[in-house]
Amino acid sequence: MTFGEKLRKLRKDADMTQEELAARLYVTRAAVSKWETDKGYPAIDSLKLIAELFGCTIDELVSDADVENQKKLESDRAKIMYVCAIACFAVAVAFALVAYFLSDMRWTIGAFVGIAGYLVFAFFSRPRYKRLAGNGIYRAVVFILMLLVAAAVTIAGLVG
Numbered sequence: 001m002t003f004g005e006k007l008r009k010l011r012k013d014a015d016m017t018q019e020e021l022a023a024r025l026y027v028t029r030a031a032v033s034k035w036e037t038d039k040g041y042p043a044i045d046s047l048k049l050i051a052e053l054f055g056c057t058i059d060e061l062v063s064d065a066d067v068e069n070q071k072k073l074e075s076d077r078a079k080i081m082y083v084c085a086i087a088c089f090a091v092a093v094a095f096a097l098v099a100y101f102l103s104d105m106r107w108t109i110g111a112f113v114g115i116a117g118y119l120v121f122a123f124f125s126r127p128r129y130k131r132l133a134g135n136g137i138y139r140a141v142v143f144i145l146m147l148l149v150a151a152a153v154t155i156a157g158l159v160g
Helices: 003-013 018-025 029-036 044-054 064-102 107-123 128-133 137-159
Strands: none
Touching: 003 029, 003 044, 018 029, 018 044, 064 107, 064 137, 107 137
């Protein structure tokens, strides 16, 4: 049984609506609906309140299947972020090339925006549980390399 199914059962057994549960947990009804359909999970403070409200433990609410489901959701989001990062990188390269060949430095603004977008999306392209376990050296190196490429294109555009 998933967390959402457990929550829905506990709520119905207590004869509560989603709105009533949301009010007691200080969240929105949409949040409760999202949890019950296993499209998201509550924060730890909400889990504590749920366990206290229904007289159970957090361990009873969350099973191994729930943890795996959460990892799958995070992995799916990370894949979307990866595609966005690649798209931003392509945009940055395109703007940099246009700036170089047209010798118009205004296009480098788009390259810098693309680089910034790439860095943001690249950071989120790893699932949260992997981001917390890793170090940031790789991302720092990529950031510096991207800035060096943008600076080289800008200087080449100014000189040329």
